Amino acid sequence: MTADxxxxxxxxxPGRRDxxxxxxxxxxxxxxxxxxxxxxxxxMGATKGRVYHYYRAKADVFLxxxxxxxxELIDGIEPIAxxxxxxxxxxLWRMAHHHAGLMxxxxxxxxxxMRAVEMRRLGEAPAQQQALETVIAMRDRYxxxxxxxxxxxxxxxxxxxxxxxxxxxxxxxxxNWISLWYDPQRGDYxxxxxxxxxxxxxxxxxxxxxxx
Amino acid sequence: MTADxxxxxxxxxPGRRDxxxxxxxxxxxxxxxxxxxxxxxxxMGATKGRVYHYYRAKADVFLxxxxxxxxELIDGIEPIAxxxxxxxxxxLWRMAHHHAGLMxxxxxxxxxxMRAVEMRRLGEAPAQQQALETVIAMRDRYxxxxxxxxxxxxxxxxxxxxxxxxxxxxxxxxxNWISLWYDPQRGDYxxxxxxxxxxxxxxxxxxxxxxx
DNA sequence: AGGCGAACATACTCTTCGGTATGTCGTCAA
DNA sequence: TTGACGACATACCGAAGAGTATGTTCGCCT
Numbered sequence: 001m002t003a004d005x006x007x008x009x010x011x012x013x014p015g016r017r018d019x020x021x022x023x024x025x026x027x028x029x030x031x032x033x034x035x036x037x038x039x040x041x042x043x044m045g046a047t048k049g050r051v052y053h054y055y056r057a058k059a060d061v062f063l064x065x066x067x068x069x070x071x072e073l074i075d076g077i078e079p080i081a082x083x084x085x086x087x088x089x090x091x092l093w094r095m096a097h098h099h100a101g102l103m104x105x106x107x108x109x110x111x112x113x114m115r116a117v118e119m120r121r122l123g124e125a126p127a128q129q130q131a132l133e134t135v136i137a138m139r140d141r142y143x144x145x146x147x148x149x150x151x152x153x154x155x156x157x158x159x160x161x162x163x164x165x166x167x168x169x170x171x172x173x174x175x176n177w178i179s180l181w182y183d184p185q186r187g188d189y190x191x192x193x194x195x196x197x198x199x200x201x202x203x204x205x206x207x208x209x210x211x212x
Numbered sequence: 213m214t215a216d217x218x219x220x221x222x223x224x225x226p227g228r229r230d231x232x233x234x235x236x237x238x239x240x241x242x243x244x245x246x247x248x249x250x251x252x253x254x255x256m257g258a259t260k261g262r263v264y265h266y267y268r269a270k271a272d273v274f275l276x277x278x279x280x281x282x283x284e285l286i287d288g289i290e291p292i293a294x295x296x297x298x299x300x301x302x303x304l305w306r307m308a309h310h311h312a313g314l315m316x317x318x319x320x321x322x323x324x325x326m327r328a329v330e331m332r333r334l335g336e337a338p339a340q341q342q343a344l345e346t347v348i349a350m351r352d353r354y355x356x357x358x359x360x361x362x363x364x365x366x367x368x369x370x371x372x373x374x375x376x377x378x379x380x381x382x383x384x385x386x387x388n389w390i391s392l393w394y395d396p397q398r399g400d401y402x403x404x405x406x407x408x409x410x411x412x413x414x415x416x417x418x419x420x421x422x423x424x
Numbered sequence: 425a426g427g428c429g430a431a432c433a434t435a436c437t438c439t440t441c442g443g444t445a446t447g448t449c450g451t452c453a454a
Numbered sequence: 455t456t457g458a459c460g461a462c463a464t465a466c467c468g469a470a471g472a473g474t475a476t477g478t479t480c481g482c483c484t
Contacts, residue, residue, distance in 0.1 A: 015461080029332070031243065031244070031245055031331070032243075032245075032246075033243060033244075033245035033246040034244075034245040036440085036441060036442085037442065037443085038441080046462080046463085047462080047464075048442090048443090048464090049461085049462050049464075050461080050462055050463080052442095052444085052462095053460090053461060053462060054461095056443095057442080057443080058442070058443090118392045119243070120241070121242070160413070160417075162410065166407075166410065167414075169386075169389065169390070169393065170386035170387075170389070170410070170411055170414045170415070171386070172389075173385055173387075173389025173392075174381075174383070174385040174386035174389070175382075176385070176389060177381065177382070177384075177385025177386070177388060177389060178381070178385065180330045180385075181330075181381065195378075198374065198378065198379075199382055201372070201418075202382045202383075202418040202419070203382070203418065205372075205417055205418045205420065206413075206414040206415065206417045206418035207414070207417070208417065210417065227431080248470085248471060249471080249472065249473085250471080258432080258433085259432080259433055260433085260434090260472090260473085261431085261433050261434075262431080262432055262433080264432095264472095264473075264474085265430085265431060265432060268473095269472080269473080
């Protein structure tokens with residue numbers, strides 16, 4: 001009655017998959033507020049009924065997309081960050097590379113997710129507001145993973161003397177921005193790899209201690 | 213009747229100033245679609261009538277903010293880019309520094325402007341749609357200014373071998389992202405300077421040719 | 425001294441959209 | 455076979471909000 005597992009994480013139930021995909025596309029196109037439930041339904045050749053059969057409210061659909069997107073990010077980065085066999089710079093490079101890749105291949109989800117963390121309010125419902133704060137918390141955790149690697153690199157003398165937590169801002173800003181301009185229609189696997197390479201180089205280069 | 217100078221650039225008429233300021237604040241808080249004309253009016257202690265006296269439609273207010281914001285960017289960067297007395301790396305550093313500063317001091321305008329360039333459509337009115345494309349064109353011009361400086365630096369051997377146009381993406385992405393997380397309430401002049409320093413270092417470092 | 429228009433406020437209209445209530449169809453267990 | 459339930463579609467309601475039509479006030483020009 002109060003807090004059921006609405007907007008569950010991980011494997012979205014079979015019926016919800018299509019809805020999330022359609023909604024992510026629609027939200028990406030017109031933004032959250034300007035997107036109609038009918039838009040979402042039309043996107044998948046269905047009607048409102050289908051959406052409301054699986055979700056209580058528009059905000060819940062939105063939150064499910066965002067949570068899924070954030071989880072994909074975390075799942076992808078954690079194993080790299082924890083790989084003790086690699087030096088900090090290499091790990092950071094790979095983390096940036098992977099993050100960049102997700103911004104392109106999972107563009108609609110990631111773009112919606114990025115928009116979510118810059119929202120302060122999401123309607124009146126306190127449950128939804130709380131869910132939004134949970135997402136913010138995921139974002140903070142995510143930033144901390146990067147900050148830890150930066151700190152390692154700093155202590156190892158390979159990165160400049162920076163406030164690691166603050167250093168994640170330009171880093172993730174550059175990467176997240178990809179979701180805003182990259183057109184998922186264009187570009188094959190190779191061009192995406194090249195792009196991710198460029199980004200990773202740029203980022204590690206930006207943190208690396210200047211020669212001498 | 214067709215194309216009057218709605219959404220004029222440069223010095224916003226005296227009566228429009230307050231409206232733009234209030235609207236920028238409101239749009240920053242809740243986004244374009246979710247912001248009511250009444251919200252804007254309330255923000256400045258007035259009513260709808262005041263807004264509609266100066267603007268034909270909500271989209272026109274929005275476009276005026278965006279155009280103003282973009283113009284501020286261009287006006288600030290152009291003299292630096294054209295300063296032949298400085299080497300490319302120094303010029304790029306100062307451009308980044310200045311851009312970062314605007315993202316903080318002019319946060320509301322810049323944040324709204326950033327959101328605009330990621331919008332593809334803005335209602336049905338063709339005049340507004342065209343105005344939006346004009347803004348996109350300003351953005352392209354702006355990116356080109358950075359690209360030119362990067363090219364100079366590349367030819368001079370101080371920057372890596374990159375596609376200059378593409379290199380502006382991570383660069384401006386990192387900078388633009390500031391508008392999304394920076395809280396204009398917090399921070400004095402000095403902390404802003406420090407932050408801009410960090411960003412400029414990061415960016416120039418990211419492009420600089422690796423040692424040896 | 426009077427009227428005219430700029431600068432708003434107020435009252436109203438009309439559409440759009442989130443959410444709900446209800447109907448319909450197929451499937452599967454008893 | 456039937457009836458119960460999941461998986462939707464359809465019809466409907468109410469609120470919100472963009473834009474408009476109509477005041478109202480106040481300076482300024484003649």
